[in-house]
Amino acid sequence: MSDAPTRITVRGDAPYDVVIGTGMLGELPGLIGADAQRVAIIHPGALRTTADAVRDDLAAQGLEAHAVEVPDAEEAKTAEVAAYCWSVLGRIGMTRSDAIVGIGGGASTDLAGFVAASWLRGVRWIPVPTTVLGMVDAAVGGKTGINTAEGKNLVGAFHPPAGVLCDLATLSTLPRNEYVAGLAEVVKAGFIADPRILEIIEADPEGASRPDGPHVRELVERSVQVKADVVGADLREAGLREILNYGHTLGHAIEKVERYRWRHGAAVSVGMVFAAELGRVAGRLDDHTADRHRTVLEMLGLPTAYQAEAWPRLLDAMRIDKKSRGDRLRFVVLDGLAKPGRLEGPDPQLLVAAFAEVSS
Ligand SMILES: NC(=O)c1ccc[n+]([C@@H]2O[C@H](COP(=O)([O-])OP(=O)(O)OC[C@H]3O[C@@H](n4cnc5c(N)ncnc54)[C@H](O)[C@@H]3O)[C@@H](O)[C@H]2O)c1
Ligand SMILES: O=C(O)C(=O)C[C@@H](O)[C@H](O)[C@H](O)COP(=O)(O)O
Numbered sequence: 001m002s003d004a005p006t007r008i009t010v011r012g013d014a015p016y017d018v019v020i021g022t023g024m025l026g027e028l029p030g031l032i033g034a035d036a037q038r039v040a041i042i043h044p045g046a047l048r049t050t051a052d053a054v055r056d057d058l059a060a061q062g063l064e065a066h067a068v069e070v071p072d073a074e075e076a077k078t079a080e081v082a083a084y085c086w087s088v089l090g091r092i093g094m095t096r097s098d099a100i101v102g103i104g105g106g107a108s109t110d111l112a113g114f115v116a117a118s119w120l121r122g123v124r125w126i127p128v129p130t131t132v133l134g135m136v137d138a139a140v141g142g143k144t145g146i147n148t149a150e151g152k153n154l155v156g157a158f159h160p161p162a163g164v165l166c167d168l169a170t171l172s173t174l175p176r177n178e179y180v181a182g183l184a185e186v187v188k189a190g191f192i193a194d195p196r197i198l199e200i201i202e203a204d205p206e207g208a209s210r211p212d213g214p215h216v217r218e219l220v221e222r223s224v225q226v227k228a229d230v231v232g233a234d235l236r237e238a239g240l241r242e243i244l245n246y247g248h249t250l251g252h253a254i255e256k257v258e259r260y261r262w263r264h265g266a267a268v269s270v271g272m273v274f275a276a277e278l279g280r281v282a283g284r285l286d287d288h289t290a291d292r293h294r295t296v297l298e299m300l301g302l303p304t305a306y307q308a309e310a311w312p313r314l315l316d317a318m319r320i321d322k323k324s325r326g327d328r329l330r331f332v333v334l335d336g337l338a339k340p341g342r343l344e345g346p347d348p349q350l351l352v353a354a355f356a357e358v359s360s
């Protein structure tokens, strides 16, 4: 692949590009909007240096730029932090012609996007993801939101960004365990739509699990393409988009039970093995593809098991999953490699049998 940035267009009512490359934060002013006077840059402490540099850059372009520091990781995805951001926006006088920039991992961009969706009923926003998970998944597609005490992402809005800047250089400071956790969403893209991703990882798991490894750009580009194709066809999750939730029904339940001490990617990793086992016990997924989940994820050092005694709490947490309809649980399962389907209201015994396969 070349050194020039790659642009992947996300279709829809207001199409936008996901730009993937190195050292392209200079593209940000062009995405802010010609009429903007003020920009709020929402970021966690870990990205303060980047946020300050972006603020100085935007100020040099004549914009009134404000860096808004928020708590780290999931601590940012709360109603209290959203309310803090709204109060800052009020104080700086942000209007509908102004813009919000979200810098950081998926937690920061989910919050920034939600603040943008809710402020004045929607202002322009641009995510600058700095984790592999943010680049391949969270920053693309306009799903924004925060958690509540009852569960993950229960409050939010679909609010597509004006553009997404994935500067691969920002990954140089990302701890390896965070990078590896993010690869779970890359593997998800492989199983639901692009098996070449799985082949790249299987051929060189060591190289694939390093943020400075040789496959970063191809893995990011392929995963973004999968996400762009899906959300470009179904922004509001009327049907197709549900496939991006593969592994998330149990994954989100694990995050809640763990009080967000588990990384999202790690929880989704266990959740995908569970979904594969569910597909297998339901007689829909072949043994080879089901087994391949555990093999690929373990090659990367991702978890594939969870404590058996948590099952009642997990089942309870799964009931409020967004794919549920009334009392009916719904799961994304595979009918084969890259053939996602749905399993609606499964026999509880199937769930127990599938969970037994991931229990430790
Ligand atoms: N909106 C969506 O479609 C979507 C998709 C997938 C995941 N998500 C959400 O994304 C979140 C997970 O995102 P994540 O895995 O990126 O975690 P995160 O945002 O919590 O970031 C992980 C950690 O890495 C730090 N960090 C980020 N970039 C860094 C860098 N370049 N250098 C050093 N440290 C850095 C952060 O401060 C944080 O401590 C979850 O809340 C999940 O629900 C949303
Ligand atoms: O973009 C989507 O749609 C997804 O489901 C992507 C997931 O990886 C992501 O974790 C998303 O935030 C989950 O959404 P939710 O609607 O289940 O909260």
Ligand SMILES: [Zn+2]
Binding pocket: 137, 185, 248, 264, 268
């Ligand atoms: Zn996810």
